[in-house]
Amino acid sequence: MAVAEAAVNGLTLSRSYWVPMTVAFVLKPDLGSVFQRAVSRALGTVLGIAVTAVLLALTTDARALSVVVSLCVALLPYSTAAHYGLNTAVMTPVALILVQLGGESGAAEFWPRMLDTTLASAIVLVFGYLLWPERPPHRIEPGIVTAATTVRAYLAAVVRVEPVAEVWLRRTAYRALADARRQVELGLAEPPPADRLAEQWLPATAALERLSGAVAAYAAQLRYGGREPEPEVIDRVLRSLDRLTGAARAHRPPSGRAPRPTGPHDPTRSALARAADELDQLLAD
Known part of the structure; x- marks a missing residue:
């Protein structure tokens, strides 16, 4: 002005x-x-x-x-x-x-x-x-950090079977994911280099969105489906979320590419296990 x-x-x-x-x-x-x-x-x-x-x-x-x-x-x-x-x-x-x-x-x-x-x-x-070329990364990557952190807290509440915390954290995670998606979409509308950065973070945003759905499905399976907890799968997801958070803080978009699901989910496997596989492929060096 x-x-x-x-x-x-x-x-x-x-x-x-x-x-x-x-x-x-x-x-x-x-x-x-x-x-x-x-x-x-x-x-x-x-x-x-x-x-x-x-x-x-x-x-x-x-x-x-x-x-x-x-x-x-x-x-x-x-x-x-x-x-x-x-x-x-x-x-x-x-x-x-x-x-x-x-x-x-x-x-x-x-x-x-x-x-x-x-x-x-x-x-x-x-x-x-x-004159402000670094502003888009400062909007996209903090959003990814917040989304990954809230999804991690949501999963931890599901594992601990804390219904009240679980409901609140699920809503918090969904809001954080919506904010992260919005920042990425805004970045895609910018000219280079902002649009390239947004495109690099788009797969991670989509993976986090599918992971949040998988955590919700996993919570229902534990509570109503008689499925036993899977500590190994949970640890894989938590470690992957920590790696994704670290990558966002270090301004290093994941280089892996996880293919989107093309068929119905295998009922013999938990929804969380499928999400763990996708995160592993996304974060593969």
């Missing part, structure tokens, strides 16, 4: 407030990839200006333009859910047509709008993204 204010104070812009306003809208890492939002904002604005130019070339009647604005506003909830760039493309005609309905020329704002949005997107890309 400071860079945006400095830029508008040093340049002659007709709508200078659009620059910091756009920076504030785009620079929101908690809502997705900053890179993707900046590019989508610029492209969506260009598309929205093109649509508005066609509309104003066809008519400047206030009633017709009011109908167009109403339709765009009705589309906003759907465009917002679909894609940020599409949302910008729908919102841009609303802003420009409202200028036209206010008694000024909407067409006169085409170039200022495009210039201000492009400038703001460039500021975000340079000062809010490119």
Whole structure:
């Protein structure tokens, strides 16, 4: 925001407030990839200006333009859910047509709008993204550590047969796994090297998700299925989780690849044993 204010104070812009306003809208890492939002904002604005130019070339009647604005506003909830760039493309005609309905020329704002949005997107890309190349790993790998740690605690509670702790830890593990998955998916939307790192951690995230399901199934087998505890399998899983946690803390994504299950689970083996095999293959050097 400071860079945006400095830029508008040093340049002659007709709508200078659009620059910091756009920076504030785009620079929101908690809502997705900053890179993707900046590019989508610029492209969506260009598309929205093109649509508005066609509309104003066809008519400047206030009633017709009011109908167009109403339709765009009705589309906003759907465009917002679909894609940020599409949302910008729908919102841009609303802003420009409202200028036209206010008694000024909407067409006169085409170039200022495009210039201000492009400038703001460039500021975000340079000062809010490119200067911080290490931020994505600092979001992905701590999420993996938290997820692996909570799944480990969940498994330990299942083995100790502590129902209250087990229920609470299962919910905690599921939340941590959802957060880890979200961070990986956000990383996949970034340009290199962040997307490559996210892709490397994706198999581990999927393995942890399947492991949490296996632990839940194993708990049911112990409690209701008459299955005897398997100390060797439990130790294998706990050791693998410790190794995975250490790898994430050391910024070393697993190099192994565990194939996804292609058939039904073998009922003669516990769900945990199958998960232990997958972790061993994932962590194989």
